[in-house]
Amino acid sequence: MQAIDLELASLIKPVSDTVRVSALHALAYCPRLFYLEEVEELYTQDAAVFAGRRLHAEIEKQEDEEWEELFLESEELGLRGRLDALRTRDGQTIPYEHKRGRAHRDENKQPQAWESDRLQILAYAFLLESALGITVKEGRIRYHADNVLIHVPLDDSGRAAVREAIEQARILRQSTHRPPVTDNERLCARCSLAPVCLPEEARLAHNKEWQPIRLFPEDDERQVIHILEPGTSVGRTGEQIKIARRNQPVEKVPARQVGQLVLHSFSQISTQALHFCADQGIGVHFISGGGRYLGSFDSRQGSIQRRIRQYAALSSPDTCLELARKLVVCRGQGQRKFLMRGTRGKAGGEEALRKVITQMKAVLKQVPQAKSLESLLGLEGNLAALYFGALPCLISKEVATELHFNGRNRRPPLDRFNAMLGFGYALLLKDVMNAILTVGLEPALGFYHQPRSQASPLALDLLEIFRVPLVDMTVMASVNRGQWDTKADFEIRGEQVWLSETGRRKFVEVYERRKQESWKHPVTGYSLTYRRLFELEVRLLEKEWMGEAGLFGQLILR
Amino acid sequence: MAEYKNCYLICYDIRDPKRWRKAYNLLQGYGERIQYSIFRSWLSMRSREKLRWELEKILAPEDSLLLIRLSHQCVASIPAYNRPGVWSSQEEAYRIV
Numbered sequence: 001m002q003a004i005d006l007e008l009a010s011l012i013k014p015v016s017d018t019v020r021v022s023a024l025h026a027l028a029y030c031p032r033l034f035y036l037e038e039v040e041e042l043y044t045q046d047a048a049v050f051a052g053r054r055l056h057a058e059i060e061k062q063e064d065e066e067w068e069e070l071f072l073e074s075e076e077l078g079l080r081g082r083l084d085a086l087r088t089r090d091g092q093t094i095p096y097e098h099k100r101g102r103a104h105r106d107e108n109k110q111p112q113a114w115e116s117d118r119l120q121i122l123a124y125a126f127l128l129e130s131a132l133g134i135t136v137k138e139g140r141i142r143y144h145a146d147n148v149l150i151h152v153p154l155d156d157s158g159r160a161a162v163r164e165a166i167e168q169a170r171i172l173r174q175s176t177h178r179p180p181v182t183d184n185e186r187l188c189a190r191c192s193l194a195p196v197c198l199p200e201e202a203r204l205a206h207n208k209e210w211q212p213i214r215l216f217p218e219d220d221e222r223q224v225i226h227i228l229e230p231g232t233s234v235g236r237t238g239e240q241i242k243i244a245r246r247n248q249p250v251e252k253v254p255a256r257q258v259g260q261l262v263l264h265s266f267s268q269i270s271t272q273a274l275h276f277c278a279d280q281g282i283g284v285h286f287i288s289g290g291g292r293y294l295g296s297f298d299s300r301q302g303s304i305q306r307r308i309r310q311y312a313a314l315s316s317p318d319t320c321l322e323l324a325r326k327l328v329v330c331r332g333q334g335q336r337k338f339l340m341r342g343t344r345g346k347a348g349g350e351e352a353l354r355k356v357i358t359q360m361k362a363v364l365k366q367v368p369q370a371k372s373l374e375s376l377l378g379l380e381g382n383l384a385a386l387y388f389g390a391l392p393c394l395i396s397k398e399v400a401t402e403l404h405f406n407g408r409n410r411r412p413p414l415d416r417f418n419a420m421l422g423f424g425y426a427l428l429l430k431d432v433m434n435a436i437l438t439v440g441l442e443p444a445l446g447f448y449h450q451p452r453s454q455a456s457p458l459a460l461d462l463l464e465i466f467r468v469p470l471v472d473m474t475v476m477a478s479v480n481r482g483q484w485d486t487k488a489d490f491e492i493r494g495e496q497v498w499l500s501e502t503g504r505r506k507f508v509e510v511y512e513r514r515k516q517e518s519w520k521h522p523v524t525g526y527s528l529t530y531r532r533l534f535e536l537e538v539r540l541l542e543k544e545w546m547g548e549a550g551l552f553g554q555l556i557l558r
Numbered sequence: 559m560a561e562y563k564n565c566y567l568i569c570y571d572i573r574d575p576k577r578w579r580k581a582y583n584l585l586q587g588y589g590e591r592i593q594y595s596i597f598r599s600w601l602s603m604r605s606r607e608k609l610r611w612e613l614e615k616i617l618a619p620e621d622s623l624l625l626i627r628l629s630h631q632c633v634a635s636i637p638a639y640n641r642p643g644v645w646s647s648q649e650e651a652y653r654i655v
Binding site: 045046047048049050051053054057058061218221223224225226227228229232238239240243245251252253254255256257505508509512515516531 | 562563583584586587588589590599600602603604605606607608609610611614615618619650651652653654655
């Protein structure tokens with residue numbers, strides 16, 4: 001009987017999930033920030049966050065016995081948090097908060113607490129009262145930039161504000177809809193999550209007159225490391241990545257400067273190194289010796305809400321068709337404009353090339369009217385056939401005949417040009433996959449390519465918009481510049497043509513240099529490197545089913 | 559809000575072998591040692607503040623730490639007035655091994 005009673009008692013007890021006080025601070029600052037952090041589990045730390053932590057580390061060394069650090073939780077109130085408290089001589093306990101920035105100034109230029117900071121310190125004070133059963137009269141906030149100490153008294157209206165915020169936090173946590181971008185755009189400039197939230201881009205999506213300020217970083221700050229030689233071992237030593245080649249001195253790379261490790265052919269990586277890469281957010285990708293993308297090490301955490309919304313959106317045939325139309329238009333326009341570049345600078349231009357350009361224009365006009373994915377595939381096939389049929393016209397007359405090509409072929413490539421295209425698409429697929437994993441979407445569910453046993457449909461979808469600017473143009477330019485040695489850079493095996501090791505090394509360099517180039521996004525209007533563009537396009541795609549559509553797939557050459 | 563990188567010299571004098579070992583290992587993860595107690599690292603504002611925070615957790619008040627930011631112009635002219643081989647050029651965004 002007693003056991004049954006205990007079970008019933010635990011069943012009847014309501015589930016009360018406590019809210020972190022710092023989450024209330026985020027909620028008071030911006031509900032969308034709260035949602036991204038608490039529900040979508042996205043945490044990005046910028047310079048200000050680390051500077052704040054350093055300030056706390058410095059203050060800890062100066063504190064004496066009067067200070068207490070407490071971790072408190074109150075189920076009755078629904079709060080938990082870690083706080084610093086000052087115990088005064090007359091027995092009062094005062095919660096204390098250090099802020100690195102400057103205080104808010106009211107109409108009389110008197111220092112005041114910012115609203116979000118005020119709610120935070122009130123929550124700490126209320127938590128102290130509730131958890132310890134004592135009376136707390138006030139909290140204090142020190143703003144270190146202008147060395148101001150603000151006293152915030154705790155009264156009944158303060159307690160009510162905290163309770164209301166907790167209730168709002170609970171409601172938001174149950175919601176599956178991301179709150180809209182805040183109206184106060186100055187909050188976004190200082191927010192650490194701006195590169196993830198993309199508020200300026202969302203404002204542009206809703207208001208075409210909006211001039212977006214860049215909050216999305218222009219360039220990825222970390223290196224991509226390509227391990228090309230078979231038998232090379234990648235390991236970890238301390239905070240460094242260790243690369244050991246046969247009969248070569250060991251090389252060490254500072255790990256904080258590495259963004260991706262790409263293991264080609266039969267290089268090895270240790271388990272310790274994989275653990276380290278997962279912990280540091282370093283992408284690990286594998287490409288075969290023949291230049292085929294094999295897979296990536298997936299160390300995503302959280303983000304399940306994003307994938308749930310992706311599943312919901314891409315289960316709709318209409319949504320898939322709409323996105324697929326954008327994709328085909330984007331790729332087809334890119335192909336056509338690339339061919340049009342070939343007619344510049346030529347007296348009169350080639351007649352065959354002009355004819356293809358005109359035909360492609362006619363096919364492109366039919367794409368927005370396509371009624372099914374099947375007819376879209378047909379139109380895309382037409383565009384591809386026209387494009388690859390005309391592409392040889394762009395090869396300069398001075399180029400060796402071995403480097404010319406006659407139509408697209410693969411598995412295996414039958415000429416040098418196709419070998420380069422294939423390897424380039426594999427490198428590109430790796431970068432697109434890295435961006436998808438970074439953003440937290442599901443690569444296995446796309447909107448144009450259907451799920452298969454091997455390739456990732458979403459990565460193949462997004463690949464389409466990058467093929468021309470990053471691979472086709474790069475290969476064509478390098479061929480016309482005479483960069484390739486037709487003998488040393490390629491291996492011929494019967495009918496098959498592959499890049500040799502020197503060829504792959506050369507190709508990686510050409511490709512990575514292209515990614516470093518800056519480019520002005522035609523819609524947002526700010527410039528960024530192609531390398532960074534991968535992540536931006538994936539984030540804009542995610543906005544297509546989050547009510548901020550209209551910016552994805554606009555990546556078209558001038 | 560573009561995150562440009564600058565070259566930083568990180569100079570330290572740490573008066574305890576245990577703390578020195580911790581700080582040394584951390585700095586090896588950020589850049590390369592170019593003199594006995596001087597590291598060179600290419601840092602954005604974000605990674606600089608993260609490094610400062612991580613070092614602050616390791617160091618004690620008696621230890622010395624100095625970060626010096628060099629503009630791109632300063633960096634470009636360093637080989638002109640130094641011994642050969644003292645300064646290698648800026649790392650590319652990729653590395654082929």
